[in-house]
Amino acid sequence: MISLNRKAAILLIYTGGTIGMKEDPEDQTLKPFDFSQILDEVPELGKFAFKIDAYTFSPLIDSSDVEPGFWIDLARLIKSRYDEYDGFVILHGTDTMAFSASALSFMLEGLTKPVIFTGSQLPIGRPRTDGKENLVSAVEIASAKDENGHSMVPEVCICFDSLLLRGNRSTKADAENFNAFRSPNIAPLAEAGISIRYDRRLIRYPDDWDKTLSVNTELDTRVSILKIHPGITPQVVRNILLGAETRAVIIETYGSGNAISRDWFIDIVRQAGAMNKILLNVTQCLAGRVNMDLYATGKKLKEAGVITGYDLTTESALAKLFVLMGKSQDNSWVKETLEQDLKGEIDR
Numbered sequence: 512m513i514s515l516n517r518k519a520a521i522l523l524i525y526t527g528g529t530i531g532m533k534e535d536p537e538d539q540t541l542k543p544f545d546f547s548q549i550l551d552e553v554p555e556l557g558k559f560a561f562k563i564d565a566y567t568f569s570p571l572i573d574s575s576d577v578e579p580g581f582w583i584d585l586a587r588l589i590k591s592r593y594d595e596y597d598g599f600v601i602l603h604g605t606d607t608m609a610f611s612a613s614a615l616s617f618m619l620e621g622l623t624k625p626v627i628f629t630g631s632q633l634p635i636g637r638p639r640t641d642g643k644e645n646l647v648s649a650v651e652i653a654s655a656k657d658e659n660g661h662s663m664v665p666e667v668c669i670c671f672d673s674l675l676l677r678g679n680r681s682t683k684a685d686a687e688n689f690n691a692f693r694s695p696n697i698a699p700l701a702e703a704g705i706s707i708r709y710d711r712r713l714i715r716y717p718d719d720w721d722k723t724l725s726v727n728t729e730l731d732t733r734v735s736i737l738k739i740h741p742g743i744t745p746q747v748v749r750n751i752l753l754g755a756e757t758r759a760v761i762i763e764t765y766g767s768g769n770a771i772s773r774d775w776f777i778d779i780v781r782q783a784g785a786m787n788k789i790l791l792n793v794t795q796c797l798a799g800r801v802n803m804d805l806y807a808t809g810k811k812l813k814e815a816g817v818i819t820g821y822d823l824t825t826e827s828a829l830a831k832l833f834v835l836m837g838k839s840q841d842n843s844w845v846k847e848t849l850e851q852d853l854k855g856e857i858d859r
């Protein structure tokens with residue numbers, strides 16, 4: 512049986528985003544407002560029989576301004592308050608929510624409690640806001656325990672429009688509608704209807720519930736993204752793949768991992784491989800996976816030293832690289848580890 516934990520304590524972390532914005536009468540743009548006003552807008556939170564504390568980031572940000580330093584602050588905050596709370600809900604802008612959720616999933620090691628990101632498409636003060644339902648569902652999920660008193664979802668997730676998605680599988684796929692997020696390569700971990708239905712076959716549970724949380728705070732951000740497109744020039748490809756500042760390049764390829772088969776392109780990829788750069792192939796498609804053995808063009812990439820990202824999202828690929836490269840200077844180790852499923856981010 513799944514029950515709400517009456518004695519739970521939840522930490523609500525407010526970082527900014529549309530959910531907490533209101534219109535500035537001077538220039539009619541949306542700007543973040545104070546957290547106490549969010550609580551005024553959602554009196555439903557007071558109906559939960561457990562403790563909800565709030566922490567407000569300063570300054571509040573539009574999530575377009577998120578940087579790796581922000582993830583480090585967020586991860587450290589969770590670590591420092593970890594023993595006091597049963598779960599964490601992070602109010603965050605939608606634009607980079609999938610990046611932040613992916614990053615936290617790799618940064619938090621030994622997680623046994625829920626870390627649930629949510630936000631909204633419409634500010635919470637608007638009559639048709641989606642923020643209230645998203646917030647209330649996120650809090651309920653963050654506090655839910657199983658029959659043994661363990662967290663129902665001890666993972667980093669995104670709760671949005673009645674769906675609970677694994678954070679490092681999610682992507683923002685709609686700029687206008689309430690169902691802003693999808694995790695195309697894995698079904699939702701839970702759906703909120705009259706009750707919240709958890710899919711316990713998909714949720715990852717720790718082998719040891721007494722694990723201590725540790726945080727990876729060394730992030731190496733020397734990553735570029737090369738999106739293949741018709742008409743891309745050798746100069747652009749060279750600049751990105753051979754740039755002295757990049758240690759890794761995520762190559763966003765067509766379909767199941769195909770790129771340009773022309774000699775000039777493969778030559779540049781080969782040169783980058785010879786420079787020991789980490790070259791990771793992810794697909795531009797929303798769903799599906801890279802399989803470099805399927806077509807001749809994919810095979811050429813593989814031979815030139817490109818490794819498969821399987822069904823990784825670009826957001827997750829970036830976060831995984833930041834964390835793994837932060838852990839080690841050894842590119843061979845990073846390449847090997849990239850191919851492993853660490854936090855449910857790939858299906859090999």
Ligand code: ASP
Pocket residue numbers: 527528529530572573574575603604605606607630631632
């Ligand atoms: N620009 C906003 C943000 O990401 C959009 C949103 O929250 O939906 O902070």
